[in-house]
Amino acid sequence: MPRVSDFALMLLGLLLLRSSSASSSAPAPRSAPGAAPRLPGAGLEVPRVLTGGQALGQWFADRFGLALEVLRPNVPDQMLRPIALSVVAQWAHETGRGRAEFNFNLGGWRARKTDPYFVARDVQTGAELFRWTAYGDLPNAVADQLKRLHDTFPSAWALLMTEPNTSRWIEELGKRGYYTANPLNYAHAWASNRAELGALAA
Numbered sequence: 001m002p003r004v005s006d007f008a009l010m011l012l013g014l015l016l017l018r019s020s021s022a023s024s025s026a027p028a029p030r031s032a033p034g035a036a037p038r039l040p041g042a043g044l045e046v047p048r049v050l051t052g053g054q055a056l057g058q059w060f061a062d063r064f065g066l067a068l069e070v071l072r073p074n075v076p077d078q079m080l081r082p083i084a085l086s087v088v089a090q091w092a093h094e095t096g097r098g099r100a101e102f103n104f105n106l107g108g109w110r111a112r113k114t115d116p117y118f119v120a121r122d123v124q125t126g127a128e129l130f131r132w133t134a135y136g137d138l139p140n141a142v143a144d145q146l147k148r149l150h151d152t153f154p155s156a157w158a159l160l161m162t163e164p165n166t167s168r169w170i171e172e173l174g175k176r177g178y179y180t181a182n183p184l185n186y187a188h189a190w191a192s193n194r195a196e197l198g199a200l201a202a
Contacts, residue, residue: 046134048118052101059098060200063106064088066142075161082164085201087146089194090170093186097193103134104141108179109148153178167191 052059067084075083094108095101103118111117111131118134121127135141150157153176159169167187174183 043114044116045131046103046116046118048102048120048134050102051104051138052095052098054098056097057200059101060088060092060197062138063091063142064197064201066139067146070143070146079161079164081201083160085198086160086164086169086190086194087149089190089197090173091145092193092197093189102132104138105132105135105145106141107145107149109133109145 054062064084067087068080071080071084091106092098095106102120105118109132111133115131115133116136117131119129119131122130133144135144149160153173156169156172156176156178159166159172163169167190170187170190171183173179174181174186179186
């Protein structure tokens with residue numbers, strides 16, 4: 001069983017590694033058409049850019065592959081794929097299977113004080129505008145959002161690690177305030193996504 005400290009240190013190392021390589025003296029590569037812009041300093045507003053919208057197979061493969069990469073050092077081999085699949089199925093629900101994924105924000109995370117952010121309405125209320133964390137690239141987005149899930153919702157994370165094939169961790173997220181939608185509807189949507197995406201993960 002992975003220790004919490006091991007996982008946190010591994011994610012921190014991955015983030016620092018990606019950060020150091022991004023801040024080297026080499027010139028930054030130009031963004032591909034349609035890609036999210038390189039982000040300015042922390043805490044600044046950036047344009048809302050659609051980073052999803054690919055065919056479902058491609059959207060899933062990119063995010064599932066990165067989730068496997070980030071989780072692999074501290075998750076037992078036999079649990080790795082079920083855990084990654086369960087997380088990406090939750091991201092699929094949060095983003096409408098990528099159709100409403102902006103700035104690589106996969107889990108509907110509100111911006112922290114120092115995060116670059118974009119402003120958009122909360123889909124659940126339809127009225128309120130919120131600041132949402134904006135990520136400059138998918139690898140850092142996946143690593144940080146897994147770390148946030150681990151750090152912010154430890155009881156749900158513990159269930160994800162031991163029972164990734166059940167909706168208990170999803171229900172625990174609701175109990176801890178991750179979402180305010182009907183828990184049964186949310187769990188059903190997650191299970192539906194997980195079943196369909198599971199065929200792509202085979």
